[in-house]
Amino acid sequence: MSAATHAVVTGGGSGIGLAIARALAGAGHRVTIMGRNPARLDGALASLPGAASIPCDVADAASVEAAFGAAAERQGAVGILVNAAGVARTAPFESSSDDLWNELxxxxxxxxxxxSRAVLPAMRGLESGRIVNVASTASLKGYAYVSAYSATKHALLGMTRALALELARTAITVNALCPGYTDTDLIRDAVANIVAKTGRTEAQALASFTATNPQGRLIEPEEVVGAIAWLISPAARSVTGQAITIAGGEIM
Structure with missing residues (x-):
């Protein structure tokens, strides 16, 4: 990919999305970060010189259309799309309401x-294009008490693979990154929730997540960046429809 490529990162205001946005900006790409929290986006821009931010609710098709239209006007057609926006909710299956399932x-x-719909028409006219969906090991296995999250991440991987085949005769690749439990606000909030509901200590709650990783730790957001750098490179032009697992050996 040209270093002048316009890259959009949804969920780019924090966590994995922000780490990816920093790496893309550092590599010389024109970066736009999107998210639902304007204040968080503004804070993220402090570490993203030259980047732009546009508030966007990815769950709302009209919001996406408006945001991506504005992004293209400012920085040109999107050649790299990283879908890092996502939410997780913890609840037993029988306590998971329709509202929870619908939100996720x-x-x-x-x-x-x-x-993806928003970027594809213009991306088809570029020399190459990359769509990377930040999925999860929950795309590849089930986890107790996160049935809705696991189901949606399985669906995201299925969409990734189907779209990759539809675009296989183009210069666009579509892949998914599947990190294990990662040191982000999502995990910190989950740990706090476990402590509040069960009375377990923070260390005990954290251990319930690190125990799934044979390396006995959380994945760092920066570890996902290297996989992104490879997937958007010319060397990965034949890599499409893949689930790249970053999980310390949890899934083989």
Whole structure:
């Protein structure tokens, strides 16, 4: 990919999305970060010189259309789309309401559908294009107490693979990154929730996540960046429809 490529990162205001945005900006790409929280986006821009931010709710098709239209006007057609926006909710299956299921479906699945639809018409006219969906090891296995999250991440991977085949005769690749439990606000919030509900210590709650990784730790957001750098490079032009697992050997 040319270093002048316009890259959009949804969920780019924090966590994995922000780490990816920093790497893309550092490599010389024109970066636009999107998210629902304007204040968080503004804070993220402090570490993203030259980048732009546009508030966007990926679950809302009209919001996506407006945001991506504005992004293209400012920085040109999108050649790299990283779908890092996502939410997780923890609850037993029988306590997971329709509202919870619908929220996760709209953000984790339809969010990537909306953004991919928004970029594809112009991306087809570029020399090459990359769509990278930040999925999860929950795309590849089940986890107790996150049935809705696991289901939506399985769906996201299915969409990734199907779209990759539809675009196989083009210069666009579509792949998914599947990190294990990662040191982000999502995990910190989950740990706090476990402590509040169960009375377990923070260390005990954290251990329930690190225990799934044979290396006994959380994945760092920066570890996902190297996989992105490879997937958007010319060397990965034949890599499409793949689930790249970053999980310390949890899944083989």
């Amino acid at each position: 479906w709209r953000i984790n699945v339809m969010g990537a559908v909306h953004t």
